[in-house]
Amino acid sequence: MATDVAMATEVLIANHSLPRLGQPAPVFEAETTHGMLRLDDFRGSWLVLFSHPADFTPVCTTEFIAFAELAPELKKRGVELCGLSIDSTFSHIAWVRNIERNFGVKIPFPVIADLNKEVATLYGMLMPGESKTATSRCLFVIDPNGILRAMIYYPLSTGRNTQEVLRLIDALQATDKHGIATPANWKPGDKVIVPPPATTDDAEARMQAGYETKDWYFSKKAV
Template sequence: MSLRIGDIAPDFTQDSSVGPINFHEWAGDSWVIFYSHPADYTPVCTTELGRTALLQQEFEKRGTKVLALSVDPVDSHHGWIEDINETQQCVVDFPIIADADKSVAKLYDMLHPNASETVTVRAVFFIDPNKKVRATITYPPSTGRNFAEILRVLDSLQLTDSHKVATPVDWQDGDDVVILPSLTDEAELKQRFPKGYKAIKPYLRITPQPDK
């Protein structure tokens, strides 16, 4: 059964490029981006893991750990990481799950038989510190992910957790946001949004991003 937004991300213990990982213990109280790639020694995956390594500081700024997975064995990961570091001019130091028995891929529904019966699709899970799945994105094996979008979604989730706002279409960090319709108390509105807001409709109230 596929995981849905709001579900608890299943725990697991599996080997990885940095040794055995118990997922919930490893995640701790951090946000986690957990994603699958179809196979080691493939071109699109090489660029994706390289980009992840180059963005490590961005993920760290957001209190987020990154975990990758494919159904290759751990010795394959070790050899491939050398290629990634060489070709993408980076240092891959985040874990890559070696899911050779496909147990984690099945647990997270990363195997889509109509796309491939042998490798995982490009699934992305946004998991919060309470181990809840907060968002998912799934790409086919042939399409590389947009990591700017992954960071954008992560920023949106973290912002909306800390303020009673939602992020509108095409929102980027620093843009105006919308106030949740459930927030109606005028005193609370003034306290939360001292810069004020524009009410286009009773349900559509625009305000500057609160944490900027």
């Protein structure tokens, strides 16, 4: 019976597609180090939901410290953090206390104890080619309306760059605020991309619009 359940879970994980950008993020209710939380509890805030392979592992420890250090900057931008792994709440509690004792860093965000892999499966965090029991390093940016806006997937072996997460949040928020796009390696203060014109008349007008224009489809402006 237990084998049947395990096989059924494996089939579900293998067949479950990843969530889609621009669609509502999968709804969940989960046990966390801050009590039972639902996705809906975060409405009105941006949410960075991220998974790590396992508690008490070195790369994950460096990531948790980095995310904790990033938390004040995220808070200024109205962003909450929430971690996840397939470990128990007791393991999470012991690990965050261990991090505080050994590294002097307090983990301010909740961590989901996803022992039944429910949230991990909903968000496509399990990559059977890497591990059948540990979540990969997945990160989801969910906007205040609950829409999935960005996803980053890293393998078990590679710790994430939290400054890139901050840059991504800044870019998404700039897009929402100004109706623009952001070029490669953009950072706050750099010029942004004006969306290309959709008609020949607009293209003609664009050349006279006063933007920094290379050609009708390529204009930048300061925001």
